[in-house]
Amino acid sequence: MKTYSIGEVAKELNLTVYTIRYYDKEGLIPFVERSESGIRLFKESDIAALNVIECLKASGMPIKEIKNFIDWCSEGDATLQQRYDMFMERKATVEAQMAELRKTMEVIEHKCMYYQTALEAGTEDIHKQKNIAASIPASR
Amino acid sequence: MKTYSIGEVAKELNLTVYTIRYYDKEGLIPFVERSESGIRLFKESDIAALNVIECLKASGMPIKEIKNFIDWCSEGDATLQQRYDMFMERKATVEAQMAELRKTMEVIEHKCMYYQTALEAGTEDIHKQKNIAASIPASR
DNA sequence: ATAATCCTTAGAGTTAACTCTAGGTCAAGC
DNA sequence: GCTTGACCTAGAGTTAACTCTAAGGATTAT
Numbered sequence: 001m002k003t004y005s006i007g008e009v010a011k012e013l014n015l016t017v018y019t020i021r022y023y024d025k026e027g028l029i030p031f032v033e034r035s036e037s038g039i040r041l042f043k044e045s046d047i048a049a050l051n052v053i054e055c056l057k058a059s060g061m062p063i064k065e066i067k068n069f070i071d072w073c074s075e076g077d078a079t080l081q082q083r084y085d086m087f088m089e090r091k092a093t094v095e096a097q098m099a100e101l102r103k104t105m106e107v108i109e110h111k112c113m114y115y116q117t118a119l120e121a122g123t124e125d126i127h128k129q130k131n132i133a134a135s136i137p138a139s140r
Numbered sequence: 141m142k143t144y145s146i147g148e149v150a151k152e153l154n155l156t157v158y159t160i161r162y163y164d165k166e167g168l169i170p171f172v173e174r175s176e177s178g179i180r181l182f183k184e185s186d187i188a189a190l191n192v193i194e195c196l197k198a199s200g201m202p203i204k205e206i207k208n209f210i211d212w213c214s215e216g217d218a219t220l221q222q223r224y225d226m227f228m229e230r231k232a233t234v235e236a237q238m239a240e241l242r243k244t245m246e247v248i249e250h251k252c253m254y255y256q257t258a259l260e261a262g263t264e265d266i267h268k269q270k271n272i273a274a275s276i277p278a279s280r
Numbered sequence: 281a282t283a284a285t286c287c288t289t290a291g292a293g294t295t296a297a298c299t300c301t302a303g304g305t306c307a308a309g310c
Numbered sequence: 311g312c313t314t315g316a317c318c319t320a321g322a323g324t325t326a327a328c329t330c331t332a333a334g335g336a337t338t339a340t
Contacts, residue, residue: 005287021288021289037336038335052247059248062326084255087248087251087252094245097241108199111227116224119224124216146316157316162297177307178306179306203297283338287336288334289334292329294328295329300322301321305317305319307317308314309312310312310313310314
């Protein structure tokens, strides 16, 4: 079976070798086998597992919680429920993150328009005028 | 004009007073005025500014870059172009983050289904069977 | 066979963003 | 007038996730 070196895996996953060794130290990839001389030999399935780890990381999960999941995987079918629950919870947090990003985007888009208008006018005062203008009728 | 204490602002924005003081230390809120005895007096507009800061933070912008923006704001109309460019760039990065979150979500949803099937079968082997089954016709 | 370029470990250093502590000052209520 | 709780600063401590260094072993290319 073909295997890959840590450098090859790092390049493929856009990680540094330091990061992969750090993940190993933290117990995220206990399944990676070694050559007689101690060199890590990554199988295709190990790379797939690293991709899942990257996905969990992208979902905002801290390394220690990812380790829990990896431990559950090693424990077999007895932990299927935990793993299912974990992914359902991940789904909920990612949905929440998407909702927050949409809110953030709204504010940013509003600011883009604000500065576009200000740029066209050559001054930010154009926005302050709005309120002054609105107050004129009352002052008449 | 009504003002608010740091504690009131912290509660309203769901921050700690430590965090707000830290932002002040980092130069994010130089416009907040003080009482004679040195106590911070937050105006409504200061709270609005903190909301923009929170928005930039939510977009993944580091504090030091947010400070650049705050400095530009103090410099007036001469920096309108920079500020516009900055928000346009923010818009692009938030769009990229949304795209990545969508990818992450796909993987997670796939995993949810994977574990649902495994739970129903009582074993993860159900997924390994797929490949074995697929290889049977060839082995006949 | 020897240089270059991988790989290994243990452990120290870095960075961002808080988070807290110590030692004070200040303002409101009893 | 005194206690209580919120405010202040300077600076130390924490945490997560890397990131790198030192010292050495293995593999490949000429």
